[in-house]
Amino acid sequence: MGAMRVAVLGAGIVGAACARELALAGCRVTVVDRAGPAAATTSHGEGNVLVSDKGPGPELLLAQLSRRLWPEVLGAIAERSAQGAAAVAAAEWEPKGGIVVATTDAGARELARFAGAQRETGVRADVLGPDALAEAEPHVTRDHTAALHYPYDAQVQPAGAAVALLTDALAAGAALRTGCEALGAVTRGGRLTAVRTSAGLVEADLFVNAAGPWAGELAARLGAPVDVRPRRGDILVTTPLPPMVFHKVYDADYVGAVGSSGEDVQISAVVESTRAGSVLLGSSRRRAGFDDRLRPEVLSAIAAKALRLFPGLAGVPVMRTYGGFRPYVPDHLPVIGCDPRLPGLWHAGGHEGAGIGLSLGTAVLLRDLMLNQPTEIDATAFRVDRPAVLGAAARTGDEETV
Structure with missing residues (x-):
């Protein structure tokens, strides 16, 4: 049996971070975006990497994990190649406090x-x-x-940071498909097996919804709506x-x-x-x-x-x-994990204004959950099947069963 195929739907910083971790773990990763890398929310933020604004709880634990990972990950990317080093320089990591x-x-x-x-x-x-x-x-x-x-508060240039993560994912074997909008789901036996896009069918074993503010709309198209607005x-x-x-x-x-x-x-x-x-x-x-x-x-x-x-x-x-x-998300917590309503679909999003800072911890958490490995922090609070996520946004998706 070959390596697990994973399609990451969204090439913002969260999608790029997830693609990198999964590619380095040996998965065959394809990143799909209707525009291009970091073309939407990621390029319209300040680049916050904060612990200061989070009270005790699951999000703070995720922030602390991510803050520890940022210099480690950027250092690893820079050491791997000259191209990686140039990309890291453009990320402008600044632990200014x-x-x-x-x-x-x-x-x-x-x-x-x-x-x-x-x-x-x-x-x-x-x-x-x-x-x-x-x-x-x-x-x-x-x-x-x-x-x-x-x-320990820090800052990055968000688009540059996303490109650095994606550059490393591609170096590890990931593929990137741009101009490719997800339109609907193809299921077999109740499992998501492919996503119909504007540029053809994308098949994989697992799919990651990393569409940022559009995650609710994308999930609805796939037949498993989540309340991300x-x-x-x-x-x-x-x-x-x-x-x-x-x-x-x-x-x-x-x-x-x-x-x-x-x-x-x-x-x-x-x-x-x-x-x-x-x-x-x-x-x-x-x-x-x-x-x-x-x-x-x-x-x-x-x-x-x-x-x-x-x-x-x-x-x-x-x-x-x-x-x-x-x-x-109404309860102000990210959505990270598998969707129990649609096997094969995973979510990584709902970070509101903290997605830049939390991207690395999110990617590590998602990787460990996907590969059935122990997680560094408890992921229960981020589960998809909680009331705040499966609440008011429920809509009928566009699903094709074969």
Whole structure:
């Protein structure tokens, strides 16, 4: 019997990471995408690799695993070939650390409580007094009530990181098919055996739904719907500046926005520099379906929040804005594992805004589950057959039985 054939549906960073792990494990992997590598959600994010915004629980464990893996995986890719080394350089791994700033007394109390719970699970969160904060971030507001430094927060250039992972997957024998949209399922004896696409039939032993915000739509087409929905986010990009932001800095409201389920727009300040000198200003979260229109009032609210953290940004030109869709699940946990309704179908998604950071841990977890190996962390909380995932999004898929 030959190697197990796996089709990964989606060439964003989660799909690329999964393809790499499975190819290195000896599977015959084909990555399928209707556009190209990192062409959608992955290229529209900030590249966060965070532990600071996650409270104790399964997602934090996945974040801690992923944070440990990032330098290891990038180092392995760079060592394997010159092409890999060039791809890793483009990923711009930067373990810059994060700083969370509270500007109200209530925010300071909540930040202290949140960090205290995190420390019990091994997260390092160091209190910064006014002088230490001024030394770490000379341009941040002095009108603050508390600040914490998270030294293990990091950043990547997301599209570059995805390409590095995919480059390594291809070097390990994976194949890539672009311009190939999944349309429906072919089953035999109740098992998924092929996916009909716009470019013909893709056959495999196992299929991974790594379609990001489109995972719900793809799953419905395959006859096994999951409640993964798009949640819109927007970012402002300044013109290049002299160095003025040295960490990933965000206000204490960000954690609440990440964990919110409201329909209304959630705005919090996230400010960080890029190697090119531009400063990225985020972030917003709103449920708007796949409506990709920019809303001036949302962009203005992001700018106002950013100015509260960094008053010196007043008058700095914004040269562009962009937005993207995060894969939102109502209980705010990823979906990782096999689909018990349709043997042969697996899911790796639902990370909302944390997919860049969580991609490596997700891929290792999926690989071990697929190969029936012990997992490094408990995957039960991410299972597909939980109420939040099999809830309101149920639709009839397009299935062909042979």
